[in-house]
Amino acid sequence: MSEKRLQLTRGEEEIMQILWRLETATVGEIIPQTEEPHPAYTTVATFLKILETKGFVGHKAEGKSHRYYPLVAREEYARGVMSSMLSSYFDGSLARLVSFFSQHEKIDVGEMDEILDIMRKARE
Numbered sequence: 001m002s003e004k005r006l007q008l009t010r011g012e013e014e015i016m017q018i019l020w021r022l023e024t025a026t027v028g029e030i031i032p033q034t035e036e037p038h039p040a041y042t043t044v045a046t047f048l049k050i051l052e053t054k055g056f057v058g059h060k061a062e063g064k065s066h067r068y069y070p071l072v073a074r075e076e077y078a079r080g081v082m083s084s085m086l087s088s089y090f091d092g093s094l095a096r097l098v099s100f101f102s103q104h105e106k107i108d109v110g111e112m113d114e115i116l117d118i119m120r121k122a123r124e
Helices: 010-022 027-033 041-053 074-089 094-104 109-123
Strands: 057-062 065-070
Touching (some): 010 065
Antiparallel strands (some): 057 065
16 A cells, blocks of 8 residues: 555545445435534545545446445555554564553453464464
8 A cells, every 4th residue: 555545634534434334425425424513515525535536435426426435445454554553653563562552451351362362373
């Protein structure tokens, strides 16, 4: 994923989360899915235009409107964000990332066991 595509604002990411969940939507269908207070129609349309320019979203004409759909999978975006965070904040070390979260977040024993199980399976 290119650096340009990686950089989403909070508003752009909110729109992408909605599109990933709905798979396809018009501006009018996206607005009620946003956080209160809902943004104006033109604000959502602007976000979608920016997302289209960045290569995250495509559209098909639907009457006088457009139906938008994601061009980038949620997992692909998450992989890019996590890779960037890993290199920027943890010197590329997964161990440092896990250590950070274990020290700063409440991870229960069940979650810790699940993480260890994932690590064991990855080694197989």
